[in-house]
Amino acid sequence: MKVTVVVVFYKQAVEQSKTFSSLKKALLDRRDSLEDLNIILYDNSPEKQEFAAEKYPGQIEYVHDHRNLGIATAYNYAWQMAQQNGSDWLLLFDHDTKVTEEYIEQMLTDHRASEEVVAVVPKITTNGIMVSPVYSHSLRPLQSERPLEGDQEKPVMAINSGAMLKVSFLNEIGGFNKEFPLDYLDHWLFHEIYARGKKIRLLRVTLEHELSVMDYSTVSLNRYKSILDSEMKFYREYKTDLHSSYRKQLVKRLAKQLLVVKNKRIALYTLKRLLGK
Incomplete structure (x- = not known):
């Protein structure tokens, strides 16, 4: 082999x-x-x-x-x-x-x-x-x-x-x-x-293995954009059976970001993507 x-x-x-x-x-x-x-x-x-x-x-x-x-x-x-x-x-x-x-x-x-x-x-x-x-x-x-x-x-x-x-x-x-x-x-x-x-x-x-976990206190906006864009693409185009549930989860994530994440540009980007922008 x-x-x-x-x-x-x-x-x-x-x-x-x-x-x-x-x-x-x-x-x-x-x-x-x-x-x-x-x-x-x-x-x-x-x-x-x-x-x-x-x-x-x-x-x-x-x-x-x-x-x-x-x-x-x-x-x-x-x-x-x-x-x-x-x-x-x-x-x-x-x-x-x-x-x-x-x-x-x-x-x-x-x-x-x-x-x-x-x-x-x-x-x-x-x-x-x-x-x-x-x-x-x-x-x-x-x-x-x-x-x-x-x-x-x-x-x-x-x-x-x-x-x-x-x-x-x-x-x-x-x-x-x-x-x-x-x-x-x-x-x-x-x-x-x-x-x-x-x-x-x-x-x-x-x-x-040191699995990388997204930490909103350290993740940059560009890094978050990369993660979210790929995530949304995967559930929209490939794992379509979970797309509806994923959208609901993303709304909950947005609410959490608005409440606890200091960098509000991250929440703003999540909102933009949820609105299809």
């Missing part, structure tokens, strides 16, 4: 990142596996880093893209490289996921994916709480039961980091949707998997 691995960085030194440090320990010492692995370090930071790929074993490529077009562009680059080098799977990482040897072992050897299974994911926890995957039939999935390991018959959503995807499926859907350059790309991806009659496999292994 040949795998292309992509790690996306932003304003993070490669060798100091949680993902690369743990990958180095869990993967780069497995010389028996390196022949079938291509690793891409895709850096969206403003400045290029000095990174000597040649001092590490295996096939490692450092790519600097100062444009910072988001993770969809980085993933699409890796998907194209995976096609060129004949990889069967594409493994995705952010720069802040701690990889374990058990995870690598299961990802590379333990699963026997059927034709229906086009994604393999671990359990992801944050502060001891399982946050991925979750069932996707609800707007509040963290308040519901969690999926058990194995092939998932019911639609679920998983975060991008730590997920391994069949290159042939990515070919089928034309890669990653640039309409979701950063936010809600994972929602779109796993929605597409089930919309096309495919499944994901949940492994028994668990990874700890």
Whole structure:
């Protein structure tokens, strides 16, 4: 099984990142596996880093893209490289996921994916709480039961980091949707998997990941706009069965923003989008 691995960085030194440090320990010492692995370090930071790929074993490529077009562009680059080098799977990482040897072992050897299974994911926890995957039939999935390991018959959503995807499926859907350059790309991806009659496999292994949570006291207006625009697009054009409920929830969010969020421009933007502006 040949795998292309992509790690996306932003304003993070490669060798100091949680993902690369743990990958180095869990993967780069497995010389028996390196022949079938291509690793891409895709850096969206403003400045290029000095990174000597040649001092590490295996096939490692450092790519600097100062444009910072988001993770969809980085993933699409890796998907194209995976096609060129004949990889069967594409493994995705952010720069802040701690990889374990058990995870690598299961990802590379333990699963026997059927034709229906086009994604393999671990359990992801944050502060001891399982946050991925979750069932996707609800707007509040963290308040519901969690999926058990194995092939998932019911639609679920998983975060991008730590997920391994069949290159042939990515070919089928034309890669990653640039309409979701950063936010809600994972929602779109796993929605597409089930919309096309495919499944994901949940492994028994668990990874700890620092899941980013929107904090109105620190989030910038531009960042909030990006999140809200992608969120609205997803529920309006893809998860249409929840669109009505989502609109009602957005009204409640607006009320909360008006009452407790100091930056009233955030509430004003929510109101504008609710009014269709």
